[in-house]
Amino acid sequence: MARIERAARVAVRKSSGLKFALSSFPDKVTIPNLVEVEGVTFGYDRRRPILRDIDMVVPRGRVVAIMGLSGCGKTTLLRLIGGALRPDRGEVRVEGRSVKGLSAEGLYAMRRKMGMLFQFGALFTDLSAFDNVAFQVREHTALRGALLRDLVLMKLDAVGLRGAAHLMPSQLSGGMARRVALARTIALDPMLIMYDEPFAGLDPLSLGVVGKLIRSLNDALGATSIVVTHDVQEALAIVDTVYYMSLGKVEFHGTPEQVRASGHPSLHQFAHGEPDGPVPFHYPAPDYAQDLLGGA
Amino acid sequence: MGRIAELLRALGTRVINHWVWRLGFATRFLLLTLKHSGPSFRRFYLTVREIYFAGVLSLIIILVSGLFVGMVLGLQGYDTLARYGSSEALGVLVSLSLVRELGPVVAALLFASRAGSAITAEIGLMKATEQLDAMEMMAVDPIARVIAPRFWGGVLSMPLLAALFSAMGVFGGYLVGVRLIGVDEGSFWSQMQAAVDFREDIVNGVIKSFVFGVAITWIAVFEGYDAPPTAEGVSRATTRTVVISSLAVLALDFVLTAMMFRGL
Numbered sequence: 001m002a003r004i005e006r007a008a009r010v011a012v013r014k015s016s017g018l019k020f021a022l023s024s025f026p027d028k029v030t031i032p033n034l035v036e037v038e039g040v041t042f043g044y045d046r047r048r049p050i051l052r053d054i055d056m057v058v059p060r061g062r063v064v065a066i067m068g069l070s071g072c073g074k075t076t077l078l079r080l081i082g083g084a085l086r087p088d089r090g091e092v093r094v095e096g097r098s099v100k101g102l103s104a105e106g107l108y109a110m111r112r113k114m115g116m117l118f119q120f121g122a123l124f125t126d127l128s129a130f131d132n133v134a135f136q137v138r139e140h141t142a143l144r145g146a147l148l149r150d151l152v153l154m155k156l157d158a159v160g161l162r163g164a165a166h167l168m169p170s171q172l173s174g175g176m177a178r179r180v181a182l183a184r185t186i187a188l189d190p191m192l193i194m195y196d197e198p199f200a201g202l203d204p205l206s207l208g209v210v211g212k213l214i215r216s217l218n219d220a221l222g223a224t225s226i227v228v229t230h231d232v233q234e235a236l237a238i239v240d241t242v243y244y245m246s247l248g249k250v251e252f253h254g255t256p257e258q259v260r261a262s263g264h265p266s267l268h269q270f271a272h273g274e275p276d277g278p279v280p281f282h283y284p285a286p287d288y289a290q291d292l293l294g295g296a
Numbered sequence: 297m298g299r300i301a302e303l304l305r306a307l308g309t310r311v312i313n314h315w316v317w318r319l320g321f322a323t324r325f326l327l328l329t330l331k332h333s334g335p336s337f338r339r340f341y342l343t344v345r346e347i348y349f350a351g352v353l354s355l356i357i358i359l360v361s362g363l364f365v366g367m368v369l370g371l372q373g374y375d376t377l378a379r380y381g382s383s384e385a386l387g388v389l390v391s392l393s394l395v396r397e398l399g400p401v402v403a404a405l406l407f408a409s410r411a412g413s414a415i416t417a418e419i420g421l422m423k424a425t426e427q428l429d430a431m432e433m434m435a436v437d438p439i440a441r442v443i444a445p446r447f448w449g450g451v452l453s454m455p456l457l458a459a460l461f462s463a464m465g466v467f468g469g470y471l472v473g474v475r476l477i478g479v480d481e482g483s484f485w486s487q488m489q490a491a492v493d494f495r496e497d498i499v500n501g502v503i504k505s506f507v508f509g510v511a512i513t514w515i516a517v518f519e520g521y522d523a524p525p526t527a528e529g530v531s532r533a534t535t536r537t538v539v540i541s542s543l544a545v546l547a548l549d550f551v552l553t554a555m556m557f558r559g560l
Contacts, residue, residue: 082433084429084432084433108435108437109435111432111433111434111435112435114433115433116430116433118426118429118430119426120425120426122425122426122427122429122430123427124422124427124430125421125422125425125427135434135436136434136436139434139435139436139441140435
């Protein structure tokens with residue numbers, strides 16, 4: 001098995017796409033932080049920024065969680081790191097290179113070294129689980145036949161779904177689909193894996209499995225992971241660092257222990273699921289009594 | 297006066313911001329699709345798959361419709377020609393009507409509602425379920441991998457479907473005219489052979505159906521790609537594909553007919 005994996009890695013590296021990708025980025029030893037976000041401001045509508053002056057670093061080999069309420073800009077931040085969006089102000093650097101300054105070719109070269117797990121998997125519905133995982137390998141490498149098959153089965157085995165290789169996405173449960181998508185994400189051993197709400201809509205069993213996989217795959221592959229989530233307990237159990245965001249700003253960052261011990265009011269409300277606090281239960285509205293009586 | 301000016305201003309704003317902007321965007325999208333069409337031909341199996349979905353799966357509706365249109369032409373044509381004592385020319389009437397006009401146009405309208413709507417819905421749903429975003433994040437260009445093969449699959453299917461529609465129509469006209477009514481079989485085929493010109497009629501019909509194929513598939517892929525990623529957005533985009541491509545086919549047919557057969 002190890003021999004096949006070695007051969008697979010050699011073949012992947014020899015393929016033109018990845019060779020270009022590897023040669024176009026600096027040596028990983030020289031830059032300790034894989035991702036650096038510096039003073040980033042962004043809004044779909046420039047008058048109403050979603051992210052305001054965000055600073056963040058993601059050290060190599062670590063699992064970092066970005067947490068916060070729905071709509072606070074977590075997924076937008078992931079898209080900025082992946083180069084799908086460009087910041088209005090500030091800079092996002094991956095391996096020391098500004099994402100903003102990359103050409104379309106450079107951006108694709110960078111993305112070949114990244115993997116992203118989407119909120120609901122985003123599996124290609126016309127392809128089987130096997131073909132979903134093989135998709136990226138076929139697109140970017142010269143691997144074919146038995147070598148491709150072995151590589152895909154190893155990835156599916158890593159998420160416990162080798163036996164489901166022949167199933168179509170419509171035949172998979174939510175948790176299984178998320179795991180197949182995870183196998184697809186790691187198909188080319190990315191240096192950076194980004195997870196967008198990986199726990200959303202999962203039952204407790206699948207939730208535990210996916211959480212464990214995020215940690216173990218990160219360590220086994222020597223990758224770096226960013227997990228965007230609002231699932232507090234599950235995230236705190238697997239990550240090294242937490243960034244807590246509220247209303248488009250980073251309010252707090254630290255280790256899971258520091259998060260648990262923090263007296264930060266907004267973070268405390270978020271971590272303990274309190275309905276009212278710095279983030280009010282009620283959407284801003286006129287005075288209640290006045291509103292009721294005013295219509296009479 | 298002020299109110300009229302205001303209305304005109306609102307109308308102009310809507311036309312420019314909505315229609316002109318969208319037409320420009322769609323044109324850029326078409327150019328981008330053409331630019332990224334390399335993989336559709338280098339990895340021709342991608343296009344063959346789309347020819348199967350757009351073309352082969354449309355065969356039933358095309359063939360059955362062609363047969364019935366030909367049969368109706370046979371009945372109506374015989375009735376009219378018999379009044380002037382030229383019922384032997386039925387073969388000419390059926391074949392020229394089909395090859396020049398009805399074959400390309402009716403096949404295109406059926407293609408727009410069967411395959412065009414399916415292409416829009418598929419691409420729209422891929423967008424809504426983040427499959428296109430996932431592809432982008434895997435450094436795979438969705439225009440080259442998803443859009444271009446569907447575009448060329450539709451463009452290549454359309455002339456073939458129109459030809460099959462016409463062939464079935466001629467067969468339908470033969471069944472009704474010769475087998476049912478009793479028009480002389482020799483006259484039916486020989487007059488048809490003598491009257492139908494390969495360059496003037498067949499090639500022009502093929503050119504028409506090719507142009508219709510480009511228009512329908514362009515509209516279908518664009519509407520799918522531009523659809524808001526919601527159930528309502530995909531549903532509206534699918535409807536727009538059928539409506540806009542049907543109108544485009546009829547308008548283009550007039551322009552092409554004027555150019556080809558009237559020498560305008």
